[in-house]
Amino acid sequence: MNRNRKMGAAALLAGIVLNFLGDMLLGVKIEIFSGIATFTFPWMMDIFLVPFASGFAVAKIYGLKGGKYLACIPPLVVRSASYLHLHYFHPHGDFFYQLNLYYWGPCLILAVESANFGGIIGEVLAGAYAARNTGNSHELIKGELS
16 A cells, blocks of 8 residues: 555544544534524534544545545535434434435535535645746646555
């Protein structure tokens, strides 16, 4: 297994753990819809801040171009696992009201996009796009996936 794959696997694992711990600390289950009372400050932090931090960490750990794409995977995994866990192990009354796919889908998209934004910032701060001057041409210091 080459270095890029090892760093990618480590970054994904760190992102999934960070996202899962953020969910546990906030105590919010965004998959459960309970009307307008659903949209609280901890809910907003769980949708925007936790995936952003997870995506930032993934891209920073990976350190190469492509970290912004890897950053999308942890919230996708954690949100899907949470949804399936709630569906199969903790029934919440009417499935189509409590665990509505029409509500969960946009929440998932918001979380993934927030993680992607964190991944872009993490990639830039990790130096994936840094270039050095070598005479007449510019070469990337890091960032090639080969």
